[in-house]
Amino acid sequence: MPALVVTTAPLVRSEAAARLAARPQRIVPAAELPPVEPTAFVEIAREDAQSFNATVPFATGPNPAARPFRFGGGPDDLARATDCLAAGVLYEAGDDAVGERAVAQVVLNRLHHPAFPKTVCGVVFQGQERSTGCQFTFTCDGALRRQPSEGGWRRAREIAAAALAGSVYKPVGYATHYHTDWVVPYWSSSLDKITNVGTHLFFRWTGWWGTPPAFNRRPSPSEPVVSKIAYLSTAHGAAPDDAVPLAPESTDDTAIMDSMIAAGATAPEGRFLDQEITPDRDSFLITLPANIAPQLWPALADKTCGKRSYCKVLGWTDAARTPARLPLNTAQIAGMSFSYLRDRAVGVERQLWNCREHKRPVPAQCMKVQAFIPAGELLIDQAAPARGPQGLGGVRRRSADPAIGAPSPILKIDEGKRPVTPPETSPAATP
Template sequence: MQAPLGTGSRALDAGLVALALAAVLVPAWLVEHAPPLPPHSDPRQPRATAPQRVLTPAELPPVEPIALRDLPADDARAFNATIPFVGGPNPAARPFRFSGSAEDRARASDCLAAAVLYEAGDDPAGQQAVAQVVLNRVRHPAFPKTVCGVVFQGSERSTGCQFTFTCDGALTRWYSEPFWTRARKVADAALSGSVYKPVGWATHYHTDWVVPYWSSSLDKLAAVHTHLFFRWTGWWGTPPAFRFAATGSEPRVTQLAAHFDAHKLPEVLAAEQQALAMQKAMALPESAIRASADDPNAFLIHVDAKDAATFPLLAARACGARPYCKFMGWTDRDDLPASARGALSAPQLASMSFSYLRDRPRNLERTLWNCTEFERPRSQCMRRAPQPIATARPALSAEAGPAVLEGVRRKPASRPTAAASPTPAAS
């Protein structure tokens, strides 16, 4: 029997309505009554990576650039807490003894101080722990053999640095001097053999609010405040692996050159020192460099040994355009002659610190230094004449009679006349 007109249309409409309601209600019911997800199914939590294969002593472990999982800080802390600390011994590192020149030592101290300050802030324990990791790396075959080389490894690449402050722009935010003073004390102590025992032979660390991809594959050793410390698994994390010595020849680091002289190129440092000397020389008042009252072409000046670089500039300023001029300086004010007239005494010549002579008619210009006071090239040193050595002579009296020598009667020697002592040349 044929259905009445319109019945099929109403049935079709009802079916469509039912499907629409099911599309809304069924997912809502599933969300409400579904069982909870297992912990590792939480998309915000990273899965712990399986430990890497333990390398043999013949296989050098790779040094990977920093790569972090994209996690909020709280989730990172929760994940880091699930990684257990390794059991067994955690021997302290051997004392580190820096061997190198004073300039190399200054560079190493600058680099290590920057690492502990920018990585651990003004936290003494954290700074000591960071310094220990840096020096551990210096002695490990997988890393550079200099302190600056370790700290600034990969800093030329934005994604390849080992210490984030070297490539993320942090060095543009400079700490004030008291912070640097405290950081340098930690650095100098570590370079002189101080050991921070809790982190042992750790070569890696990170703050607890980030998760590097390597954190699950290394042995977790210690926690120092907000930093977690790790070593390589197997033989490469044991004391015998740290068998290399630092070269002692530290490179200059351009990122530190703006603040530390030891990292400046020699020509840049010389130009800066010359500019500073010029500034000091020009700042000295005229009353301090007046010509001698009895000779307008002679200057007898008290100079400061700390400002040795200014001496030639002071002489040039004092002499001005004079065709003939003498400029002599003494760092000891008590040795300063009262007058430029007459010859200087032997003690005055011997104690003179600096001299400048200009004689343009003779085409002569000479700058000399007292090289017992200042280290200068031999050609710039004043000539020092030898002083006579006094020898004891037995006293003769009128009652003693004639002197006797090896059985031969001789007349007493007449007293020698005083001769002028040789004096050093000042110019």
């Protein structure tokens, strides 16, 4: 009877483990890039960590294998990528060939995901400049001071080379995170636990960011030199003049944009991000994503328009100022950050930036935010410099005299109609 009581006793978890179990899971929406948090662990005893990790269920549903990856850079870049990946699998998995293959797959999954750096070395050594909180702990905890055996390093390079040539470790699917079962990272409760390999637990992001379409980034073929492993790798020895420096935490804006657009393409009614579709179905009012660079806004607008022959996209960087419908009032026009117009019937494709917010190399790319004053013959020109006491700042009088300067054409936006641009006049200087 005592033995029966002991073997069937309920699991007793510490207070810390109970608090962890109560943490809600957050699914990052497709319109928001998931954050890559530095690896930090909950202060909890090893036994409590194992108890807590055992209570977290594995995610249900399919766990598809990742697509094969084949490195596209030159021989020198391939050598650097191979040795970075070899260092990662060796120091993370130790003397375990199966674990090394699993780690290699996670690195390549990250390489294809827009939330992470776009090179193999960038992924492995992300956060390596920190004393704590790097993505792979061996890069910042002093583990690299330990010299691996010749045989261990050779096997790690063979596994890395195979992974870069298309070998896929299927059990971990599209996992982007993992940890041993005796620790609890702060991020673990927010991800889907999909499998275990030995004592390591593997996770992927919840929602759309953990599905195969999210892993659509094209990696860079130019690998950086990492001086930390120069003693292991001749490829990371003295940097050549054209070597690419390691850029920690770098990501690819184009891949982020493509991922978000791919996500929006499956949303109801063709909505993309904070997009409003006007009744004519050819005009889009959008909030421009903060993590997409302004120079990529034309590509964003082009993909938002899709195959439409005629389309206009108007964008604001502040979601609170993004209008819900057309026509726009003066304040909404003044707060606009970007505009795009496509009319293939007449061969027009025009993009303009608010250059007070985002400088452009060519003045013709800058929009003029203007509005007519109903009373009188005055035209507000917010791009005009302020004048002294003898004049009104930002206000100039309309004139038909070319020597003084004709007013700039105004793009009149009306619901359900194409913009009407006044006939072009001969070039004239604008005061």
